Amino acid sequence: MSVSERQRAAYVAAQAADVRVHFEIEAEGMTLNIGPQHPATHGTLRVIVRLDGEQVVWADPVAGYMHRGYEKLCEVRDYAQVTTLINRIDWLGSFCNEVPFILAAEELMGIEAPPRAQYIRTVLFEMGRVANLTLFLGDMAAQVGALTPVFYAFRDREYVLNLIEAATGGRFHPNFDRIGGLKDDLPKGWIDEAHLVMRKIRRFCDEIDELLIGNRIFEERCRGIGVIPADVALEYGLSGANLRASGIDYDIRRDEASPLAWKDAEFKVWTHPDGDSFARYWVRQQEVREATRIVEQLLDGLPSGPIRAKTPARIRVPKGETWVHTENPLGEMGYYVVSDGSPGGPFRCKIRTPSFSNVSIVPWVLQGVYVPDVITILASLYFILGDIDR
């Protein structure tokens, strides 16, 4: 071929290629598989999304990669062994998991823990909340793209874990609660150290204020993303900060009577009317501040006395059924304990975990969002895999 013929052939071929590209292609959407191993999914959650371009048309979270069979295992273990095991459901604020179960067992047995034990339980509960939510504050920032706060979060969390370890022996998974009270009393100097650490945590919250709240990029990424109206939230059983961020003023600590010492502390329950990811983040940040104040108030007013009520050596819980729920860092956690009066463990222990309901809304809330916002929404709903899968 001569040069001009080659050129002409090339020109025609280029035009044909152009036509192919500009022709409307009716193609199927892409199915994207997020997880189960993914730095942004807080653990082993797999979310299958079907995309139309950049928007999600269908989403399905596949849980169960951390299913360890808690409810079955609780039936074959006795009450002390179950206490050890249930620490590991919400593995960041671990003490908070033990408390409702122990309260349920105490209610069935008719044992009341002494006031000092109830105060210290509440203090450790709120510290578990601080430990849990500071990690959230850092982690959600990391999902959104701000890489600095996560290091501050880990650093300040270490102070709280130090305290919990000094009192209970375990950084997390303290396994400290017993039927009738606690295992041990607080060590010397713990209360002064706790005051210092709570001030440090409040300074961390102020740092987060400076870095993120009011940061233009954070606001653009989070405001208006993943709005959950209040009635949908109730239908799905959302609880905790997710519900309060949709405007519903419900906090089990304030609203329901409990043997624990929340009634002796003054704290504010924060709500936000928007129901978007920013609201969820903001509500949790205020909760951390309130938790530090609760700890300080309770430690100032700590009653003296025994740390554990008299309990029989062999725990034998009489026949009955009871339900105890508390305001855990993730939401409303409850234990429905059925006992048949035999020695050994519960007959049936239904564990109502908050993340289970929080994640069940994911198919609904991810409709029509863009792919980067999927990560923001998952981060703001804040689930822990052990809590979903039990």
Next chain:
Amino acid sequence: MSRLAPEPEPGEPEAGSVATESEPPAETPAPSPRHAEIVATLAEALGDGFIEHHYSAREAWVRVTPGSWRETGRVCKERLGLTYLCFVSAIDWKQAPDLGAEKLWDPEAEPTEDRGDGPGRWVTGLAGGETRFQVFARVADVIGHVGLFLKTDAGDEDPRAESWVPLFRGADWHERETWEMYGVEFDGHPGLRHLYLPGEFEGFPLRKDFPLLAREVKPWPGLVNVEGLPGEDEPTESGDVGEE
């Protein structure tokens, strides 16, 4: 026990319930006027569907017939303001054939021993029950801080219940989990499929006759015959785990 029958005298067992040793002789009053109002409205709305109720110091339980399970949910959500779905799950009232492995493994033993219960002889819990499987749920009013437990019988062999998904969208996942763990079929559910377990899993794990194979083969180590400490004569008897 029929709805709102006159309360039995203290000391008299409630008619129709399974007699157990720690059954309270007198009926506890309602924890709050709102609870009493909720129970009364349900009784009036469901008619024959309402079987019995039970109060404790803080909570209320209501048992309904299986045919009125969805109607109960609708009344709770639309008339009583109980719009928050806490959970839906099930209980298996069959006595477990020693899942705790208090025994040592005996290859000649019967696989499922009879513990004295069976159809018509189930020992059930609060608000009674006639079948082996019961579906139970909790709904709450988060503004008024009131909750209610609802129970219904699901059956002995192939448990079934009506689905609450048309009422509470969150019931989707709860019912999937209940089906997966107990085998309860929910009529009207968009698609019951595995939530936690891999697709090839066989059996329903939370049923009492589902064995934990690791425990069948290897008993709990605390029960194994161990050597005596230096200075002791006898090894500890297996089964005396409480003395340690």
Next chain:
Amino acid sequence: MGLVEKGVLSKPALKPLTWLLNYSRKYSLWMFQWGLACCAIEMGASLASPRYDVMRLGVIPFPASPRQADLICVSGTVTDKMAPAVKRLYEQMPDPKYVISMGSCANCGGPYWDSYSVTKGVDQIIPVDVYVPGCPPRPEALLEAIVILQAKIRDEDMADRWTRGEPVGTRA
């Protein structure tokens, strides 16, 4: 390395080369954090927190993909549903690769030894080099495990590894 496989280079002559290779490999491990459960938080504390910094041992925490990783730390409970993913992940890593099993769940099933859905130990699926006991093990325990692994790498015989007959970096 055909010289090694063909036996051209004698073993004693290889020693300084092996020492150099091992020395450089053990201080530049790229660790893929397969964080599953509670142990992942302790692993995160040792990786990301300034208190138990793991980078001072030469271990860099966050590779972009398993294909760039030398070391994988399985931390947390491995369930039967997750096990194929772990195996696939292990196969994606190129040789030489090392595995640390962190926590009792990954070692032997841990507190869930009788569960119907838990794999009793990750060594049922992939070969493990170092086991870290604990529930959860402290971050210092993970650092100790890395030091033990580094000692193990130091004593490795490269010639053995290349002439063992095992497939290198291919799908098993």
